[in-house]
Amino acid sequence: LEEEENGKDGPLETLEELVLGLASEVCDDFLFYCGDIHASFVVRTLLQVLGGTLLESERTRHRGSQSPDAQRAPARECKPTDFEVPETFLNCLQDLSSCFLKDIAVFITDKISSFCLQVALQVLHRKLPQFCAHVCSAVISYLSSRNPSADGSPLLLFLRDQTSSRLLEQVLLVLEPLRLQSLFEDHFQGQLQALAAHPIANFPLQRLLDAVTTPELLSAVFEELSPALEAVLAQGHPGVVIALVGACRRVGAHQAQVLQLLLE
Template sequence: RPGGKERSAAPQMTDFEIPTSFWYELKSLTEALMENIQLSVRDAVASAVFQTMLTVCHRKRPKLCKQLLKRIAEYLTGHSAAPGVSPLLVFLKDQASSHLIETMIQFSHKSLLRDLYKHHLKGNLVDLALHAIANFPIQRLTAASAKHKHFVRLFDELVQGVEAILASGHMGVIVQLAESCAESGERQGEMMQCLLQAFHCAEPGSRHVSCLPLFMSLLTYEVYYQSEAEEGSTQKEVPLTSICYHGSRLVQALAKFKERSLLLSSLRTMSPADLLTLASDPAGSHVLQALITTSSDKGKGKILKRLEGQYVHMASSRLGSRVLEAVWNSCTVSQRKSIAQELAPCETQLRADQFARHVWAKFALSHFVQRRAHWQEIQTGESRKRKMFSDILE
């Protein structure tokens, strides 16, 4: 658009047909790499070539990828090491080889993942998760294992070190563990309980309602509320100010759990001002959107009740307006009507705002003001269509 602000778009991967001769060259190159497998570890540039080859073969030649994976795994696990210690543990802590191991884990099949864990990593996961370099391959392993049975054993080992991992600042490990629990459907209750304990809000039970701001800020109860850990102490109101990226990612993962009542209860106890802060925050807005849009109509209504009086401010915010639109798309007609009734009297203010004017148009609020019965009829029709498509997709 002339005069518009340029945005950096992620490059798109294009799939296209290539000459048959290329595949023979690819096979020859792969065989040459397998003959010089030691380069994959010793040389950072060669490691990048191996990673690229694995990526290409995984997409186009799975059998070739499997052969290359097997050869790399044999090399990484076949070197001599101290008695009872896998050589893989050394490579995991090396800057160059750890990247290759990440790629190897990403494309590994179930049996290879199981063998890597059983014969080389079992009993060492927490130590590796605490390491500045090795924690990244452990994140990849946790992600790749989510679809397989051995994830439960991996979880049971890692969960023992959650507090230590949190203290080390390797939040990616914790976030990935939660995401894998969500994907696999396993150990979700244990994960939530472990986090409650790690953030010191498991006991007494009255602290449960504080879990959401604690998770989002990655602060323990005592630090967040600046209080001593006394069972009888009264919780004081603390405005929501600290929302971090990994905290947001963690809560978004927990929002996919089957049992989310603790998160929703915590959200409903937050003040309207805190909810507005959440909606307007780059990290927090994703949390609020995820929790509201995936709630039942009844649960959504309870949260929207807390947001009453904040819709104009949300509509006038760059991020808040996006959340409001997402919430609107998931609302019932009566809930939409309540939102529209709050926004309609502020027509001049909303139409003059660079973000709110889009909300005004998308919600058809001019129509709501002038022809309310017809507006409601249209909204009812849209709601039925959305429900019909939702039923088809399910």
């Protein structure tokens, strides 16, 4: 009976061992699995399992909601579900996530691969925040080192690209306040009105507004963006205005001013 329970090839592996074994296999050919339209779903699910976090955004995507509007849904509306995992899973999560750093350019520019990094950032932010900050710094450093655009920071080019802008949206949402302030000053300041008018770049701008938590950053953003609210609405980008109003309410500043601007 004991031999039957153990099986012909020795003792049966535990679920923990099976998951860790799968992670090892994925790590050995990481670029392939992340870049394959079908295997990438496995990678994204694996990242969530290792982190003990089920992301609502991924549940929606698995249910087949692939419209642009659904994919651009603000992460603030998604409520992850956490569950307990062994310590070995979190160690494995960090090891697996380190693979992103080896080929960072691919995960920024390839649409399918980028989804995997976006999921990793969300999970790491909840479970391994220090390593999440490390990955974010690597992404920002890479983008900042590319050829500069005609009107300033190299990052502006990627904010206007459909694939890399989605990744940057997620980076903005998981950055710590001080790092977000620094990113704004280095790359966004002076460009907000142009970003608000752009058909793609207005989305990462919305995520920047969603991420604002300090009066200092809100004041800088409000001063630059508020004179253009009417133009932003005329361009068909109400999400920017909604995000700005939400930031004012969340931080508790400029509420009367933004209301007055909307009533004019």
